[in-house]
Amino acid sequence: MKGIILLNGDPYIGEINADGALVYCCDGAYGWAKNKVKIDKNIGDFDSLDEVPFPAPEEIYPAEKDYTDGEIALAKLLKQGVEKIEIYGGGGGREDHFLGNLHLLYRASEECVQAEMITDRSVIFPAGGKIFLGKFKGTTFSVLPFGGVLHIMDSEGLKYRYPEKLSYGECRGISNIVEDCNAFLTVKGKALIIINRGEV
Numbered sequence: 001m002k003g004i005i006l007l008n009g010d011p012y013i014g015e016i017n018a019d020g021a022l023v024y025c026c027d028g029a030y031g032w033a034k035n036k037v038k039i040d041k042n043i044g045d046f047d048s049l050d051e052v053p054f055p056a057p058e059e060i061y062p063a064e065k066d067y068t069d070g071e072i073a074l075a076k077l078l079k080q081g082v083e084k085i086e087i088y089g090g091g092g093g094r095e096d097h098f099l100g101n102l103h104l105l106y107r108a109s110e111e112c113v114q115a116e117m118i119t120d121r122s123v124i125f126p127a128g129g130k131i132f133l134g135k136f137k138g139t140t141f142s143v144l145p146f147g148g149v150l151h152i153m154d155s156e157g158l159k160y161r162y163p164e165k166l167s168y169g170e171c172r173g174i175s176n177i178v179e180d181c182n183a184f185l186t187v188k189g190k191a192l193i194i195i196n197r198g199e200v
Contacts, residue, residue: 003077003085006033007070007101008048010092011119022080025053029089043076044069061164068097074104084114091119102192106147109190123195128188133157134181136195143173143185146192157183 002021011032018037028048031040042053045061061072069152070090077085085108089100101117102124108115109126116125126146133141134157143150145166150173152162157180166173185191 001080001082001084002038003079003080004047005070005073005085005087005090006030006037006039007097008093009089009097009101010119012036012088012118014118016086016088019143021086022077022082024073024077026073032089041073041076043073068100070101070104071107074107078108078111078113082113084169085116087115087117088119090117091121105192106190110169120197122197124163124192126190127193128190129186131185131191131193132169133178133185134192136178137181137183138178140175140177140196142175142188142194142196143187144191144192144194145173148189150191151188152185153188154186155184156180158185 003019004016004023006025006029008026008028013157016019016037022045023037023039024041024043025033027046030042030049030053035055041054043167044059045065046057068073074085087101087104091098105115105117105126106126108187113147116123143166145168150166152164152166159177159179
């Protein structure tokens with residue numbers, strides 16, 4: 001089962017395939033999402049919304065709370081046993097919120113749930129082991145360590161080779177190009193992959 005989280009960052013202008021998915025909408029995201037995709041639950045404190053969302057929230061959280069609306073939505077989806085999570089509306093806006101949204105991806109991956117954040121400009125996801133990149137042939141992508149040192153074990157079909165190790169504070173994983181439909185990257189540790197959906 002797939003879960004979808006809608007956040008109150010830059011509105012996503014593309015299509016969202018919610019077939020068979022649980023869709024949880026966080027607070028102000030309702031403004032851009034209400035006529036785009038079916039919503040199963042509206043979640044949050046609703047301090048960013050000036051209308052009553054549909055369906056009506058099961059609970060309204062206090063504005064001053066320990067968890068972000070996105071974190072609450074993620075916890076609920078994990079409890080439902082979803083196997084994959086897509087996050088829309090997670091980019092743009094406040095930089096601290098964007099960085100926090102990346103941590104949602106990390107938490108999902110720690111629960112062995114495949115997760116990705118999809119914006120109009122990029123697809124961002126954590127991955128480990130052998131990472132197949134062939135479906136992104138012709139695109140620019142970057143790889144960063146995510147949660148610790150990243151060891152590059154092997155790669156193929158990429159324009160540039162990586163060093164054996166990427167640590168925090170290094171930018172050597174920025175801007176590579178997928179050149180082959182069989183391209184892959186094998187890592188030890190957790191990588192954050194950012195696929196550029198725009199021009200190479």
